[in-house]
Amino acid sequence: MRGTLFIVAAPSGAGKSSIVNACLARDPNICLSISYTSRAPRPGEHHAEHYNFVGRDEFQRMIEAGDFFEYALVHGDWKGTAKRAVEARMAEGRDVLLEIDWQGARQVREQMPGAVSVFILPPSREALDHRMRKRGQDSEEVMARRLAAAREEMSHFEEFDYVIVNEHFETAVDEMCAIFAASRLRREAQAKRHAALIAALLAGE
Template structure:
């Protein structure tokens, strides 16, 4: 698979329908790192900004990392069918605004979603043409090391994440392709090729 090298734009080949790519995988596998590196190289690839009821972490900005809403606002989005998918994790709710995704695809832009397993399954149901990519760790021990090495979460939260990770790893066969995150650069090159392939 070859990475796109021409200029700063990453256009969809002529005559090709823009693709919705869903990147998922267990917590701690490096999804955010991969996405950040991809968008640094190709800022024209549109990444959907999720809605969440979680409180902002230091440095996070509304509308950039997330759209921060309260539970009542989130309920309204769900009731009005404005979310492509939604999920709850560790007491917080997350969702993908449907309209923005549809608008960018209609404009011919490749769209990337970085969501969890539950969300990926919902997207598969509502948008069957979406391409589901599973980001896997090199091994279980490495995933445990990454999760416990963050130092930002309590042992109880880490335990929940590890249990969730076992479930998520078991769902790998539901995805169209698996990329093993041994090198961020390699994964980004392969992901970019998948997003722009005819």
């Protein structure tokens, strides 16, 4: 069976990466697609673990070669998902999770209408501001720009299938894992997965 593509998006500071990492640790049936980015690594980030870090010239070459499943300019830097890795894993029957922004999510949905999309919201604007400031890596000017970008990103939540409010972390993780489980139990998927069983159950005497 072909795997399911899950899309997870959120504004910066909503806790998306923490929720995704907790879900990946809990659910062995899903794997994360590592995105490419033209920005430099932040403290604690490692190549091929958090992102595939490449220069802007290399990223542009990949765009021109048609290597990306989706790509977008985010906060002045390019981010994208390589086609080959996603398609190969889905063909093997693995579920794949894309942790991307709303622009990338829109591109993916246009190409793969069967993708399941989730948007994560913070519990309040105050909580979002606090979480972004906790990082302590950006100037006030950059912070103001990021908060404005977050408001723009949140305005696109209606384009997604599911919405999770990250007020209590463990609850948000439970809800995300529930979406994964429910998607695998859809009738179309179960009919293919258990075709022999269903045929036997419906066979005449």
